[in-house]
Amino acid sequence: MSAAAPEPKANMGPPEPRIDGRLKVTGQARYPADVPVSNPLYAYLVTSAIARGRITSFDLGAARGVPGVADILTHENTHGDVKQPKFFADGGYASTSIRPLDSAQIWHDGQIIALVLAETYEAAREAAHRVKVNYVEETPTATFDDAGASTQLAKEARKTHEDPEVGNFDEAFRTAEVKLDEWYSTPTQHHNAMELFATTCAWAGPQLTIYEPSQFVYGLQNGVAEQLGIDPEHIRVVSTFIGGAFGSKGSTTPRTALVAIAARRLGRPVKLVATRDQGFTIATYRAETRHHLRLGAARDGKLVALSHEGWEVTSRPDAYMVSGTDTTSRMYAVPNVATNVSIVHADRNTPGFMRSPPETPYMYALESAMDELAVKLAMDPVELRRTNDTMKEPIKGLPYTSRSLMQCFEEASRTFGWSKRNPQPGSMRDGDWLIGWGCATACYPTHIAPATARVRLTPDGEARVETAAHDIGTGTYTVIGQVVAEKLGLPLEKVAVLLGDSQLPPAPVSGGSNVTASVCTVVAKACDAIRSRLGNPNAAELMDALKRQGAGAIEEYAENVSNGPPPESLPLLYKGAVKMAGGATLKDRIQYAFGAEFVEVRVHALTREIRVPRAVGAFAAGRIMNTRTAHSQLMGGMVWGIASALHEATEIDRRAARYVNDNFADYLVPVNADVNQLDVILVSEEDTKVNPLGIKGLGELGNVGTAAAVANAVFHATGRRVRDLPIRIDALLA
Amino acid sequence: MRPFVYDRATSVEEAIKAALALAKKPAGTAAAGPVNFLAGGTTLIDLMKLDVMRPERVIDINPLERAGRQGRIEASPQSLWLGGLVRMADVMRHPEVARDYPVIVQSLAFAASAQLRNMASLAGNVLQRTRCSYFRDTSWAACNKRDPGSGCAALDGVNRPHAVLGVSDHCIATYPGDFAQALIALDAKVEIAGVGGMRRIPFADLHRRPGDAPHIETVLQPGDLITGFEIPAAPWTRRSLYLKVRDRQSYEFALASAAVALDLAEGVVRGARIALGGVATVPWRAREAEAALAGKPLDEAAAKAAADAAFADATPRQHNAYKVPLGKATLARALMQAGSMEI
């Protein structure tokens, strides 16, 4: 056991090393772009240099003259080949309803406007650089406050949207003894997974195989089928390993259908690996947000009123929103709540899910405001959370299935040494460095989705489990293997786990931290069916029972839809549609995983660099399947949280509505030197109401709250409250 | 990237000859013209892939690393010689340089990443090109450095990383390197082999401010090859350091940096050498700051006065105004830190 492989406590599984770990570190794991196909053409994208307007003409002469160029696709020769996709939030599969290469219209900077195909990657790239495009440009709208931005209430943009509210906020706030009224904002961020957006398409007659890193192979299969107007049965998506995704590979982006039509047109497989900068505009991102928070409290710290208004940027045609007020309105015991979300349309690519999409920005705002309120009340921020802790959410009065928030605060604050904190800002100095300590609540809704799996057990003691789930680096291969090994009494190395292929039984999108709960549940169900066919022997006698039966291997196919999603969501899963349920959307209960994060920052008294020498997070998330992979997810989340507080921001040139720092040298993510002591504490928790195995899911828990904890620590160090992320030197100087 | 002719030179003479074979290019564009030497390639290949640099001929000079003084480090009581083909990492590992010229070692150690430092040469390093996003992305139409006369998108654009010293209305791109600040502070000379033989010029004369021709970055002529740098030994080199301030702790270019070298007697400044990075368009010697310190006791007030002097002529723009207070704070901190060094 070690920090990376913590000793399991009650209701925790062993820290099994990843079963795919060796393949990955020895370079044998084949990521989609690594899969060899015979005689491919290489594609290179040409993307728009303007954000709004029309293409008037292409000058392709020089590009076509590059030796090895096979074809160049533009809207002039592919118009109509791709059918209009439906935006996923409107019930479709697509990350955006924008259909590139269909017309001359430009919706956003970096839109795909041509696809160059050549015998080599280098020739395709050179030719792409030689494509000349003439545009008529219109003045684009980049973001909030820019001319041409159009604001729309979320409930108008989407009929199903509800703004949680209860009691009478206005009156309660007006008469509150202590009040806080502030604005917060978060920047544009891009996922920037290490693996680039890659797609290979190969046709064999009517049959199309797509190799693409995907968080949802069934969604991609059906999404591309829709765009090509073909039967999904004719499409296979293979995505065995994924080099990071974080939400960016969940829905169908426009590139895939374009690569598919190119491959069909030229009668050869086509391989595309988009560049890092193209990744900023051909897929999704976390849009910038704004928040207006008003908190009213009694002198003793009891909240009496909470209002959270949010604004989020989206593209012109698509009403994408995360609306995290669903969460922030229910975090604490407060009788009067008002909320409101608006979206602001600008000339941008459509945003999309990015690790804890609603919670990351909205909880940053709430947890910053809570810290400010604690200062106003002259109250310890942990005590303020304790005073307002609740086992019932305030909007509908539904019970939390379990909520170990205060246990997390207690364990983390003890490890951190919080009791030694002098609350006075600027009081804890070490030489030239100002020290600040801050904390915040982390939370993430617990989801489950329908899922299916096939498990096969052979008399020689080997099992094989098949399900179209995905391992996006989270440890899915390993925890699924563990379930089978445990249920069937086999050593883990005797279990083969097959994932990431649309020919396997359908599994839900790897999103919303639902996969461990959804897939482990159905895999357990299949294993139980095998056991039951053998008369339910105990695990140690299972193999004997199988041999006694003398019938060879046993195979069971299981489907599960339980603990929230309606029965009709199961057939939809086969069509690549996901109806997950959980969090605050259930009728009879509310279910969340919780955590508490503590951060120390050091700010240099003169030059104002901000460093994070240590952070402690304690998390309770129901049954922990594997303490090693859980630790790794939470640690990675906290690193990301530190990044979203101090480093990550996509800079936009407002005149042009274009991203400027679209590369790894200028889009800052933390390096090793930025991450020092980082303690993750797993807090035992049991909750069988969420699902039979009691799994809450924690892939998106660790990065919620961190940014607020850092911001609160910066205030404690310097006395300066920065309400706009990321917090950089600029904000602390002078 | 566009097709190019690849040559390999095994001697300095051969390299110069090969470079002159395609000679019709304007002076001073050795780093941007039709012929480019290839050392570590970490600037050149990067910009070729981005289609920003489009050389017709690339002459690989890596064999020269083993072929003479340009590949060696030589320390003597009078001076330090750093060959132009020496890798950044090799200087960092040199014990005498570390002891006698800490500012040099630190300026290299805080630069780039371990992988880059193993590849990159010292001559290539001083000739690295700006990180201005509008320069590095050819889809921006206006960039005088990339396309003379086209304008400058950074003037009113995202210019948080841009320079406040040595700027012109035609270009405000920051000179991004760190090592050059150590060289210019320590009065280094650069040795250049060219058509007419060898010559040595002050390192301070190598780079040109943007003025109205930001595409001409140095005084190098076609065929000129940097063979190395000579740094004179001086009473201040031991008490020297490089302070680099950035948003993250490693692997980032400077928002502001200071190379300082001090000769102190009983706490009074007998001689100071100061250069600033991250804030200027070229490697920047802060002579006004040096003058402000001369003969003064080194205390916080003196350090701050020197820092004020260094930035008296700063021209900030919308997003980089913070560089003035940051640059001052960086210099003041570096001076105080150097003052308290044990040597």
Ligand SMILES: Cc1cc2nc3c(=O)[nH]c(=O)nc-3n(C[C@H](O)[C@H](O)[C@H](O)COP(=O)(O)OP(=O)(O)OC[C@H]3O[C@@H](n4cnc5c(N)ncnc54)[C@H](O)[C@@H]3O)c2cc1C
């Ligand atoms: C991600 C990243 C981060 C970086 N971070 C930093 C940093 O923090 N600080 C820093 O200082 N630098 C940094 N760098 C820049 C790096 O240090 C330079 O790219 C490197 O030093 C260039 O050296 P090279 O040998 O690779 O040059 P090359 O790319 O081979 O050459 C660069 C230029 O110099 C010319 N040239 C090379 N040698 C000679 C010679 N002997 N005579 C005449 N001309 C010559 C070439 O023709 C070319 O035009 C970073 C680079 C990258 C890619």
Ligand code: SF4
């Ligand atoms: S600052 Fe210089 S390099 Fe940057 S866009 Fe302007 S001219 Fe080009």
